[in-house]
Amino acid sequence: MPTQQAISTPPTPVPPPQQRRKGAGIRAWLVISASGNSHLEEVGKHLIMRRTGLPARDLRVLDPGLSYPSTILGRDRAIVVNLEHIKAIITATQIWVLNSKDPSVVPFVHDLECRVSNLNETRNATMEESPGVLDSRHSSQRFGRSTSGSPEAEMLETNGSGSLVYTGDMQVEGAVKVLPFELRVLEVCFESVCRSLEAETSTLEQEAYPALDELTSKTSTHNLQRARHIKSRLVALFGRVQKVRDEFENLLDDDMDMAEMYLTDKLFDLQVEEDASKKELEKDIDTFDLDNESGEDSQNNKSSSGRVTGFKPNVEELEMLLEAYFAQIGGTLNKLSALREYVDDTEDYINIMLDDKQNQLLQMGVLLSTATLLLNASIAVVALFGMNIKISLFKTGPAEFWETAIGTVVGSLALYFIAFYMGKKKGLLE
Missing domain, CATH: 1.10.287 (Helix Hairpins)
Known part of the structure; x- marks a missing residue:
């Protein structure tokens, strides 16, 4: 009896690792730290959520496949920035930039790296001039509290910045105040967006005014097609600038949203609370000093810890930053409004x-x-x-x-x- 030959099925082709990663939603992020170091890192959505504490709905705002309007979201541990070509996540010590190889994003990345490097050089030079002396009054005034006489203030004065991850919001005595890392990054984002929209507006103005003047002198099909194309670009650009301006205005109208963006202050708050709780726990474990003085120190620590929580930071710095770029984007919007009125006047003239x-x-x-x-x-x-x-x-x-x-x-x-x-x-x- 003849034997039956076994039918061999061809093996299923295995996609290369790069295709598997792309299919799993892993994207390339440019990570720039507060120390100025930058590197590309391919991570997935879940790892980003664990590192930044962001929910999935906030990461959906940064999805390149979805068209979301300009948005700035302040969360507990991160800031989500979706402004025109900039899609980034800002933490107290890092910034994650998506699509860093895009030609429109490359100037922003270069400017950001230069700003961070200059910030580190300024901070190092300031620390060399006045080593070991930190002024905690600026941080205390931002939170609306006084830490004079508290163990945390003594720790800052004696230990410097050793107990903090990042001390960009501190002020060296006799030196110029330095903004925290997240505000510096936001400033670069705002400047890049405003500069990009201003450049597009100038380009559109240079093309629009001669074309409209030519249309008024000679009404032809070619000139009408040019005017229609210019008006389409004008309407699209006007909507984008208006959305960025509305986002700035919404932030300026809500102090709580601005307060959420002080990530360094919230990190400082959390570490001060942890240090206070550790000191309180150590004093409770100590069984040798149970006199009245120990009870008073514990009560002082509790009151100091109570002062740390429940206070919002002073948002004056971010408010001034937003007002400056709000005025700049308002000027761009006024130029587009003037161009829009000129287009409407030209249309009325053509109709007449x-x-x-x-x-x-x-x-x-x-x-x-x-x-x-x-x-x-x-x-x-x-x-x-x-x-x-x-x-x-x-x-x-x-x-x-x-x-x-x-x-x-x-x-x-x-x-x-x-x-x-x-x-x-x-x-x-x-």
């Missing part, structure tokens, strides 16, 4: 010109209709003479024929001029 041309055509039609009517009357006379009937006029000589012909032409012209005069008198003709 077309109406005037239509009126001229109607008048020409009236004149031609009148001439046709009178010509038909002359043709009727000629047709009458051409009939094969006996008329006494046919027996006369050529003189009577020419008198009749010339009289018919002169009578037609006279009637034509009478009709033209009546038309001007009635206002039907110019």
